[in-house]
Amino acid sequence: MTLDLQACQAPRHGGNLGYAQARFGTPLLRWQDLSTGISPWSYPVPEVPxxxxxxxxxxxxxxxxxxxxxxxxxxxxxxxxxxxxxxxxxxxxxxxxxxxxxxxxxxxxxxxxxxxxxxxxxxxxxxxxxxxxxxxxxxxxxxxxxxxxxxxxxxxxxxxxxxxxxxxxxxxxxxxxxxxxxxxxxxxxxxxxxxxxxxxxxxxxxxxxxxxxxxxxxxxxxxxxxxxxxxxxxxxxxxxxxxxxxxxxxCWHTAQRARITAHAQQLEQQLNQVLGKGFEVCSAGLFTTLTGARKPLYQLYCYLARQGLFTRWCYETGDEELTGEPVNAAAETVPAWLRIGLPPDNGERLGQALVKLVAAQK
Ligand SMILES: Cc1ncc(COP(=O)(O)O)c(C=O)c1O
Known part of the structure; x- marks a missing residue:
């Protein structure tokens, strides 16, 4: 597959699965989009007259x-x-x-x-x-x-x-x-x-x-x-x-708050257990962000994408960079952020990807 470089410019917003597809190819399973802070549990819209x-x-x-x-x-x-x-x-x-x-x-x-x-x-x-x-x-x-x-x-x-x-x-x-x-x-x-x-x-x-x-x-x-x-x-x-x-x-607001709080805690814990030593893990409810040095965080972003988990890669922009990959040794250690939205499946796929990551590092 040829890579469309235009499509590979870092996306301006989360949710750009076209970018994920062009950049990382088709995942084994369908993409799970964790790149936005949009709740995966939407207000149940009744039939519109x-x-x-x-x-x-x-x-x-x-x-x-x-x-x-x-x-x-x-x-x-x-x-x-x-x-x-x-x-x-x-x-x-x-x-x-x-x-x-x-x-x-x-x-x-x-x-x-x-x-x-x-x-x-x-x-x-x-x-x-x-x-x-x-x-x-x-x-x-x-x-x-x-x-x-x-x-x-x-x-x-x-x-x-x-x-x-x-x-x-x-x-x-x-x-x-x-x-x-x-x-x-x-x-x-x-x-x-x-x-x-x-x-x-x-x-x-x-x-x-x-x-x-x-x-x-x-x-x-x-x-x-x-x-x-x-x-x-x-x-x-x-x-x-x-x-x-x-x-x-x-009633829905109350239930949604409880749901988001519970899932946010679960996601934060899940990430902390495996990645807490390398990165700072912090939750804002609808998303959890890992903060750390740019190179290892970028590698994590790519690893997760290869598992079909698309997250939001955030870094201080430089015009010369298309993907946000560190371009030189100095850029490897500057801080960057990886934002991960709430998974709709109780974090099952993310959990499997993290287990594989730990196993590969042993
Ligand atoms: C911090 C922040 N404010 C505002 C917006 C825009 O949201 P909307 O136009 O959907 O209300 C976004 C979208 O991602 C956002 O991240």
Whole structure:
């Protein structure tokens, strides 16, 4: 089989099985996609009535009321969007060029969006670095991903309130992965923090990434600028109908939280037992991340892919690198991250692959 180099450029998002196939070939068993942080247990969508497909979406009020209840905010604090990505791409567009703190490693779309419209980005890795950028007035705005993807680092909302108060501009918190651990969410701070904005998604916890539904929480001019540019019917009717039901279903939320917590603990343990000596293993609920030196982590990523387990390989990018494979000795030891989503099969295939790995190393 010839390798399509174009297809082999490191994927921009998880879930690119076309890339996995082109790069690693056909696995013995079907691919198991562990490269996203999307729950493998999706909200069980009821049959969508024909009229929902036939008619244009109407009033958003039922969706906004359901979301207001779920997020614990007033409905007027919510702007419904076709995925939180929609806001990530556009939030900074309405602001005059400024200076913004952005997590690196972190979901790259934030950095790209701010840079694309002329803002100066200051990268931080830790809370201490972020606090220093804010308290010395180096930045006007800050973006926080809580918990962070891929590092899993989580910041207490009270500390975020303190950061908000020190910033002259906006604090944008991306809570795409927070639903399983509500105590981390900063939605209750919206009442007191006028320059705080929060992003929420129905893609991850609800396992409905294909629905394209998310929310920007907060009020003020960046939200208004986004709202003014929204097309009519930007939330399609099935998304409105399904999203309203998913957000209202408290019993399912409770069961899903318990399921994610139990499986996350199991995955973390499974990885720790075999790989805990070589790598740091840390869970963010919907995914567990291994942190370590780039070369052994890259080898692990390739090994798992050859077993048909596609994970998310994350490294500090250099334009010359197509796959993220370390290109020289210096690159072999720099830190990298391997993000592993929750397996849908109780970790059976992953367990078998890890047993084989241990046996091969003896
Ligand atoms: C941290 C983070 N935020 C936001 C998004 C976008 O999610 P969506 O547009 O599906 O709401 C992603 C997608 O992977 C993500 O990882």
């Amino acid at each position: 024909a009229e929902v497909w036939q008619r244009l979406p109407g009033d958003l009020a039922p969706l906004l009321n359901a979301a207001a209840n779920y997020y614990g905010v007033a409905a007027d604090k919510l702007l419904a969007l076709p995925g939180s990505q929609y806001a990530i791409r556009r939030f900074a567009q309405g602001l005059p060029p400024g200076r913004v703190a952005i997590p690196n490693p972190g979901y790259r779309a934030h950095d790209q969006a701010w840079r694309a419209v002329g803002h100066q980005c200051y990268e931080y890795q830790t809370l201490v670095q972020l606090q220093a950028l804010v308290s010395t007035g180096v930045v006007d705005h800050a973006v926080v991903i809580n918990p962070n993807n891929p590092t899993t680092e989580a910041i207490d909302p009270n500390q975020l309130a303190g950061l908000h108060d020190q910033l002259s501009g906006y604090l944008l918190i991306d809570e795409a992965f927070v639903d399983y651990r509500r105590s981390l969410s900063a939605t209750h701070l919206l009442k007191y923090c006028p320059r705080l904005f929060i992003l929420r998604s129905l893609g991850k916890f609800f396992g409905l990434a294909g629905l394209r539904l998310g929310f920007l929480l907060g009020t003020g001019s960046p939200r208004q600028a986004l709202e003014d540019k929204l097309d009519d019917w930007v939330i399609n009717h099935p998304a409105l109908w399904i999203g309203t039901r998913a957000l209202k279903d408290c």
